Amino acid sequence: MYRSKLELLEKALSLAGLTIGELANQLNVIPPSDLKKKKGWMGQLIELALGASAGSKPIQDFPEIGVELKTIPVDTNLKPIESTYICTTQLIRTHELIWEKTHLRNKLSEILWLPIIGNKNDSFLIKTIGTAFLWQPDDNEINLLRQDWEELMEMISEGKIESISARTGQVLQLRPKAANGSALTNAIGLNGTIIQTRPRGFYLRTAFTAQILKNHYR
DNA sequence: GGCTGATCATAG
DNA sequence: CTATGATCAGCC
Numbered sequence: 001m002y003r004s005k006l007e008l009l010e011k012a013l014s015l016a017g018l019t020i021g022e023l024a025n026q027l028n029v030i031p032p033s034d035l036k037k038k039k040g041w042m043g044q045l046i047e048l049a050l051g052a053s054a055g056s057k058p059i060q061d062f063p064e065i066g067v068e069l070k071t072i073p074v075d076t077n078l079k080p081i082e083s084t085y086i087c088t089t090q091l092i093r094t095h096e097l098i099w100e101k102t103h104l105r106n107k108l109s110e111i112l113w114l115p116i117i118g119n120k121n122d123s124f125l126i127k128t129i130g131t132a133f134l135w136q137p138d139d140n141e142i143n144l145l146r147q148d149w150e151e152l153m154e155m156i157s158e159g160k161i162e163s164i165s166a167r168t169g170q171v172l173q174l175r176p177k178a179a180n181g182s183a184l185t186n187a188i189g190l191n192g193t194i195i196q197t198r199p200r201g202f203y204l205r206t207a208f209t210a211q212i213l214k215n216h217y218r
Numbered sequence: 219g220g221c222t223g224a225t226c227a228t229a230g
Numbered sequence: 231c232t233a234t235g236a237t238c239a240g241c242c
Contacts (some may be wrong), residue, residue, distance in 0.1 A: 037226055040235025044228095047235080056229055056234035073237085083221085085236055166222045173222085178232095180225055185231070198224090199232075206221085 002051075005065050005110075005134060011050055012114055012132035020116065021125035023049060035124055042124060043071045046114055058087065058103050061112075067134065068107045074115045074130065078213050081120070084204040088177055091187035091200065094157045099146055104202050108145060110136050115213070133216050141171070148172035149202075159190040161197055171208040177201030 002008045015023065020042060024031045027048055032038040046052075052061040052069055061069040073081040087103045099105055112134055118127030137145060148169040155164050166173045176198045189195030 035237065039226055039237040040228085043235045054234080056232085058233060071236085082237065088233065176223060178225080179227085183231075
């Protein structure tokens with residue numbers, strides 16, 4: 001339990017410069033041979049190092065101080081390599097949702113970004129932990145996020161979910177988020193009927209997170 | 219080479 | 231199944 005955001009930030013900063021392999025060794029964690037079947041491994045290693053405890057509950061990683069932890073893979077220019085998953089998307093009873101009360105807005109209220117730096121061909125074990133920082137979206141960023149959320153939720157409410165692609169949205173994306181292509185969940189179809197579709201999640205576009213990192217490190 | 223759609227492990 | 235942690239992999 002952290003008593004302040006600063007305490008968490010200092011802990012995260014103390015990891016800077018370590019390689020993933022070194023950190024795993026310090027924590028007595030045996031790394032997998034690759035990440036093909038352990039895609040969340042690095043994120044969970046950092047959670048262990050920082051003492052995050054939310055588990056798989058749909059809340060922030062550090063609810064006591066209102067901070068969400070996100071590791072972000074970047075190249076040596078600190079440019080993000082992947083988009084950033086935020087949370088799953090509610091596809092039915094969407095009329096009950098209020099932006100300010102959504103998991104999405106809550107998780108985006110404050111994020112501790114922790115870059116993992118490496119060349120694309122490097123083994124993840126020799127990637128190094130970068131300088132972590134706390135981020136809150138500014139008014140402009142909140143507006144963009146809210147606009148995308150409203151556009152996406154409107155389409156979902158109108159039964160147009162199958163018309164949403166990863167191209168929809170300026171800074172957000174709505175993409176499949178499931179164990180595989182056969183996982184199905186309820187959604188609103190045309191005419192308001194219930195249909196089955198692949199579960200979806202909200203992601204931050206790489207271009208958006210790139211700007212966040214650039215603004216911070218410039 | 220970037221991006222979209224698909225996928226993997228695990229806990230409850 | 232839904233939620234967490236994300237990256238994989240093939241198409242354009």
